[in-house]
Amino acid sequence: MTLLAHRAEGPPSAPPLLLGPSLGTSNALWDKVAPELSITHRVVRWDLPGHGSSAAGLIEAGATVGDLADLVLALADSLGIERFAYAGVSLGGAVGLHLAVHRPERLSSLAVICSSAHFNGAKPWQERAALVRREGLAGLAESADARWFTSGFTVPELVEDHRRADPEAYAACCDALAAFDLRDRLAEIAVPALLVAGRNDPATPPAHLREIADAVPGATLVELPGASHLAPAQCPEAVLTALRAHLGGPAGRGMEVRREVLGDAHVDRAQARQTPFTARFQDFISRYAWGEIWTDPTLSRRERSMITLTALVAHGHYDELAMHVRAARRGGLTPEEIGAVLLQSAVYCGVPAANSAFATAQRVLAEEDGTAG
Template identity: 90%
Template sequence: MTDILLNHRVEGPASAPALLLGPSLGTSYALWDKVAPELSVTHRVVRWDLPGHGGSAAGLIGAGATVGDLAGLVLALADALGVERFAYAGVSLGGAVGLHLAVHHPDRLSSLAVVCSSAHFDGATSWEERAALVRREGLAGLAESADARWFTPGFTVPGLVRDHREADPEAYAACCDALAAFDLRDRLPEITVPLLAVAGREDPATPPAHLREIADAVPGAALVEIPGASHLAPAERPEAVLTALRAHFSGGARRGMEVRREVLGDAHVDRAQSRQTPFTARFQDFISRYAWGEIWTDPTLTRRERSMITITALVAHGHHDELAMHVRAARRNGLTPEEIGAVLLQTAVYCGVPAANSAFAAAQRVLAEEDPDRT
């Protein structure tokens, strides 16, 4: 079986929904080492190696290979594992495989995330030249420039660079052939599965414009840009990639992130996302899934009513930084300054005058920022 199937690793409960993770050219499934274990809490995660990379046999593809050939190998792996329908995330060439599946096999995908990838890879010439170079000289020289192509200055993952150096040259060149021939730009509007495009803001190989092109063309697609990330974002900024994928592959989290942005504004959410660390990533995901994906989406109360309740609770507990944020949210949810003032007067009765006094001061600062003439 190892000779006819892609080498792979399975993590997570057998009964959980399946999630397949595809690698970038030159890497192995170790690219997902800092992300897959966390995703496997809620999914049956299947990571796979490209032919001639990691543990996959080089003979699975040959010269003139296409992305469609690689997608066929992924489907064969899914079939062998008894997986009929699955979510999918892929980096670069792995992302191209996901786009091919979305266009040609939409019945197999439940959701798709395209990470540091593209619907085209800037034409055939450079890839044909790289394929010829590798067939002629091997991969040692090309691996020397891996850090510059994959990571921001000063960052590296030695194991991934080693994977690049040790990949089979013929299989690597065949993957270059696949990239040379790949262009799905005209087919993007046909994609119907929920799609998330994830861009590394410092990525020279597939810049954010390539991911924006996908997100703009695919109906309903979303775009996330990760600061401080180059081409291999799952290795360089795993916490940010994890948060984006969790939000996308969990319906509640995805809707929660939408509501969070609608209520608090993009600027606040983007700041929170950019500041998160591996230590805080799960808490950020918790907020999106539970507070925003379940509580704020409950239609029993309107957002106006929820804003009034939230303001009252924050005053009662003296959370003035959060209060300022939710005064802005209350304005976004339709409350007038007079209504906000009435809520704060109500808190003076039931939470105490000192608490309300501080709350009025915090609210006054926010309202003055929004409408200096009125206040």
């Protein structure tokens, strides 16, 4: 049996993660995301029929999203993968929704990125399929940037993939989108689900992802500012942050610990201030500081709070010190214990540093406990 072309990365023994592409692209859509995910997962990214390196004959006119889902399952079977996490963009996301409804036993989790439970009815896709069968893909490729990215941004390799796709296979994928509508089945989805929307996406705007999130029990919705339709290519760091938290790796565990130590209010404020520019740094903090260091059982959280307070005094980071005085109180340290830590710091870090630290701590303790410590 001819299989979908694919690219596998990561340890063969790691948890499997399948990545699906958008119409008109290849698995190169995931170039800035897959290598990072492959550190903790066995990543398999696949090409649509007639796209990238997949054979055009794998799909025929009148195809459905279910047909594409069957091809994905055949690929997984050939690789010995029984159950897997899945993430897909646009048409690739629709494949994930189909699997979650019709073959839930195969999925451990689902991430739907810049996609929808329906694609605005059959007519526009029937018209696009007819156009491509009649004129080929050159004209559509010329407008790919406007459909895929915000103004001034492009990924030439992906536009070239669009131009080189097989017209008949592309048209058959349009047939699949024309027939796709799972809105009345969304409530049946029981696997952990993440919905990622690009706030500037004209093809599947955030309202489409909100519709899924509202219907799927327990689903999480993330909206990415500055992202259009191909978010993994345009905002890879933000997509990575969302996927890592969803997949439950170090970033996911780290975010949980971060909330336990610092409190929901502080973390929510930090998340609200996150931008595509700062997303990678926030992911770094969640994965390494909170997901690996603070979760190490060698030291208790009380001990880590004491060490952290001392380090912040030593370097004069008094805004951070205020935050960690609050964290220390949440973790059970008394005002007397915090004072003892600062007094110890006076001996080894200097009296002026400890003097400023006592002033900061006294203010925080008064705010938190109504006492000067």
